[in-house]
Amino acid sequence: MKNVGIFYGSSTGNTESAAEQIQKEFGEDIAHIYDVTDASSKDIEQYSNLIFGSSTWGIGDMQDDFDVFLSKIQKANLKDKKVAIFGFGDQDTYSDSFVDAIGLIYKALENKVCEVVGKIPTDGYEYDESKAEIDGQFVGLPLDEENQSNLSDERITKWVEQLKNQFN
Numbered sequence: 001m002k003n004v005g006i007f008y009g010s011s012t013g014n015t016e017s018a019a020e021q022i023q024k025e026f027g028e029d030i031a032h033i034y035d036v037t038d039a040s041s042k043d044i045e046q047y048s049n050l051i052f053g054s055s056t057w058g059i060g061d062m063q064d065d066f067d068v069f070l071s072k073i074q075k076a077n078l079k080d081k082k083v084a085i086f087g088f089g090d091q092d093t094y095s096d097s098f099v100d101a102i103g104l105i106y107k108a109l110e111n112k113v114c115e116v117v118g119k120i121p122t123d124g125y126e127y128d129e130s131k132a133e134i135d136g137q138f139v140g141l142p143l144d145e146e147n148q149s150n151l152s153d154e155r156i157t158k159w160v161e162q163l164k165n166q167f168n
């Protein structure tokens with residue numbers, strides 16, 4: 001498998017911890033990790049496979065640093081790249097905007113020539129509305145530290161196995 005760049009925005013450390021676990025599961029030799037506050041379009045372009053991670057804040061907003069980083073994704077050449085998205089949210093307190101950031105990142109990639117992989121079924125989550133749900137599936141991996149922290153490890157492991165089959 002070709003190299004993997006993991007770019008995350010995290011306010012209280014949840015998305016950061018998951019990004020580190022994802023890196024470990026791919027292996028630190030092929031997967032590199034970036035806090036988006038220190039990352040550029042050139043950093044993005046180095047990788048054949050990309051993982052973007054953002055928690056959701058406000059009511060359905062992207063995490064602040066990731067919001068700024070989005071313009072760098074827009075400027076980057078993503079031709080032939082595979083992209084996967086993950087993010088933290090709270091399906092109980094924010095049931096109408098659960099992990100919306102995943103959906104916002106997906107929408108931002110729609111006009112780019114890359115392929116989004118790592119979509120998963122919505123089974124096992126309980127929420128009212130999510131911009132991350134498109135055509136009956138999540139367009140990335142939702143994680144929920146507030147309500148389902150016990151499921152995160154196995155969700156990440158399963159998702160990384162899926163990505164190993166879908167990445168370049």
Ligand SMILES: Cc1cc2nc3c(=O)[nH]c(=O)nc-3n(C[C@H](O)[C@H](O)[C@H](O)COP(=O)(O)O)c2cc1C
Pocket residue numbers: 009010011012013014015016055056057058059060061063088089090091094097098099100144145146
């Ligand atoms: C003020 C506030 C607003 C939030 N808004 C949302 C939201 O709209 N949708 C959602 O799914 N989660 C929301 N959350 C939950 C966070 O996304 C969650 O706590 C997440 O684990 C934070 O991840 P981070 O530490 O990587 O930033 C909110 C949390 C707070 C405290």
